[in-house]
Amino acid sequence: MAPQADASLAELSLSISRGSPVPLHHQLRHGLQGQIEAGTLRPGQQIPHERQYAEHLGISLAPVRQALLDLVRQGYLLRVRGKGTFVRDDKVVEKISLLGSFTDSLRSQGLEPQIAVIRAGSEAAPRDVREVFDGRPRRLFRLDRLASVAGGPLALLTAWLSLARFPGLAEQDFTRVALYATLDRLYGVQMGRAVSTIEVVQARDDETGLLQLPPGTSALQVLGTTFDQDDRATEVSRVLYRADRFKFSLESHRVGGELKHVIGTAADTPPFPPAPAAAGRARRK
16 A cells, blocks of 8 residues: 555544444545545545455444545545546646647646547548548548556547548557647648537447446547648547546637637538638647
């Protein structure tokens, strides 16, 4: 057990009183919440297992489980399937107006992301996706990735691109290389702007499984079309963020006396707009 966990248990043993009229789960919840707020338990740190608390404090499992469940619901703790319970990190701030890398955005906040490729290959595209591209091709290259940090999954990223324009993408290792950097390096394509919409959606069962969320959980969805340096539609993307782990930062700018918003409302911009209605700067992936 980590030294911090030992110190946490020792401190709790002094504050839990089995003879108090205050229910044990209230006492334990209050003690753990105080340790999190005081920094005794740090963001991202794994806490002891339920049985360890019960044995060390001399109480049954029931109040331990109730205390931990309360702290999960209140946003202090995060349960990761198959790994354990962790002190929740502060929400990741995603500046969706910024021309930068998704992974670089996480690293700037002291987080080291891991990228897992879920699928990468030719696939029949939905009609609303293929209509964005020149010639409306029936099949496109689809890239699905899962972005995680030590505390668990953060987001699912899906990208659709032209097979004819970008041959050989399936041979790239997107666990190690970024998509936009690959387009620049291999094809000389640089992203110039993106048009996006944000909405809250109910994640599908397969998505909640990957994001380690309970079935039926809502998530933040960003749908977008990204244009290259020649203003040619190049990518259709869908990013599904864990709503409990992200908050968004939006920007507006005054240009030539006119206020320009980085992202328009859903009423202003259709899901995959082919024209520059309310444009933001593209985010590298």
